[in-house]
Each structure stands twice: as C-alpha cells, then as structure tokens.
Amino acid sequence: MPEKQKQKRRTFTAEFKQSAVDLIAKQGYSINAASESLGVDATTLRTWHRKLATPQPPLAEDATVAELKAENSRLRRELQRVEMEREILKKATAYFAKESM
Structure with missing residues (x-):
C-alpha cells in the first residue's frame, strides 16, 4: 500500500486575507465564488470574513x-x-x- 503523502499546511499573508475579504465585502462576490477563484476553502474564507470585515454601521x-x-x-x-x-x-x-x- 502506498503511504499517504502528508500535505503541507498552506499559510496566507495578512494582505492576501484582507484582499479576499474585500472581494466579498466591496466587490460583491459570494463567498463560494471568491473561494473558487482564489483556491481557498469556503469555510476558511467565511472565517476570515467574520474576523476582518469592517462591521456595518x-x-x-x-x-x-x-x-x-x-x-x-x-x-x-x-x-x-x-x-x-x-x-x-x-x-x-x-x-x-x-x-x-
């Protein structure tokens, strides 16, 4: 049986995370559409959005x-x-x- 390759955990810069959140908040992308275009899991993107999006007044x-x-x-x-x-x-x-x- 072939051994499973251990995948290296990807890390993202703060600028990348903020740009991803801006796609959703400022440019109107859905989380799923932004997730697909950036190659990031939708759950991860949702977490970034919750943490980094500016609260609505x-x-x-x-x-x-x-x-x-x-x-x-x-x-x-x-x-x-x-x-x-x-x-x-x-x-x-x-x-x-x-x-x-």
Missing part, C-alpha cells in the same frame, strides 16, 4: 422598514453566533478547570 433614523428588518435579521444571526461561541467557551473553561485539578 447602524442604520440612520430615516431607514426604510425593509432595511430595518434586514438589519434586525443580521443582528439576530450575529447574536446567535456569539451566544454559541460563549457557550463553547464556558464548556471549554469548565473542562480545562476540571483537568487541572
């Missing part, structure tokens, strides 16, 4: 109902993600506290 008081609904939906998704991350951190903290005793 709150809407002005004269925003339309549709804009407010869209922002509300976005904020709910973000809240759900942050709450899930917090729960994971709580569990990890409890696990490592238990291990150190």
